[in-house]
Amino acid sequence: MRLLKLAALGSICLLLGACQGLFKPSLDEPLTARHTAFEHAQPGCKGEQCPLFNLDTLSFDDEPALNEAINAQLLQLAREGDGAAPASLDVYEKRFLDSAQPGWSSYLQAKIREQHDGLVIIELSSYRFTGGEYGQPGRAFINYDRRLHKVLTLQDILQPGQEDNFWKVARMAHQAWILQNKLDEQDPNFSKNWPFQPTEHFALTFGALTLKYDIDRIAPHSVGHPELKIPYPRLNGIVKTYYFPGRGAQ
Template sequence: MFACKKLVTISLGLLLSACQSLLPGNSPLPVQRVAWESIQPGCTGDTCPLVNIDTLIFPDETQLNGLIEQRLLQMTNDSPGAPLPASLQSYEKDFLHSAQRGWHSYLQAKVREQHDQLVIIELSSYLSTGGAHGMPGRGFINYDRRLQKALSLQDLLLPGQTDAFWSLAGQAHQRWLTANQLDQNPEHIGKWPFERTENVALGQAEVLLKYDVYSIAPYSSGHPQLTIPYSQLQGILKPQYFPARD
């Protein structure tokens, strides 16, 4: 038996600030949070291996639920090409079976926003298996309720506008460098040049791009986040993915 603590909370409302606007007919999907933590069986002390999982279940949204679990499982894979665990429960069991003292794994899915028939899920992970520090991960799911699918960047952009989008992202990177007083640091710019990311989210206020550690900045910078205002995306983003305004 696993020594574990479980917490399940159910909310039929929006898991966000009450001030977020929702247009008529665009009520948020009800969502259930499911969270638990398991410690290696038979282990005692502060350094016992553990797995902490904090995820979501959307009633009547089987496809979205499966997608969330799949994306979390992908974040556990530190060996490219290795098969994914069958489920979060099997991952937990296998990790704790082979883990050494001090190892731990955290997986989380949370609702970042719901707006305009979109559900924006932010995924987080942290895996520590020895060494100076663990490796965190981040990701997004842009789920279109009308199409019942997760949107790729190509789903969001007008044909032929990929380069234009990344040109705007490069400008956002320059703003980030300036805000962090790194734009005059040739050593940083030479070592950490701009690159593309798969982590793009359609926020209600702006488009967000989040980067993995060691991508465009050192580990100490965490997960750099760039933003692109919707006003710059006219002619680049498909019209249906501009947020509606009251």
């Protein structure tokens, strides 16, 4: 009788374990985002030239570290020049609208670029127009590892001692980008005037690792935000194999 009770108890434990595994979110299943989007005009203003503040962002249940990272990165994009980041988005909105002139606008956005292999790639954008010919655009990426509940830095994804080799491969991707877009044909001095530079903006996108650049960094303003693509096979021995598409979330 005692053996039967023990066997039954063991079966229940196994069943409970299986149920827990059944209801545990799979890293292969994409996260569902909660969206927040609004447009606020300067209080008391009426007319087509009223200053505007736009926010389009998202958050995720059970991923507080990712939510904090999104909020922090939006605040970085809201910085003015070399000044400190605002204390909060509410503080930034009030400060911007209180001081804005007719026609001014500010826009902040966070969106999902991709989800794969237990990674969530967030692309963040900003645009602030305060008069003049052009506004001030900004871009950033967040690479979030759901397994570690952590925002990944470049050092996190590279094999030890491989940063120099990473940028050598990136330099080749830059040359390929120039050739593909025939930029040297349009301007014989393009490579000289707009040499390769590293960037802090990288994304572990599925088809190829993506590097994104700020305006006027490696190309004229008219080009916008250039993206360089590095195929993962070129990063063998440089990027940790776990972060190659198809090898994560296992």
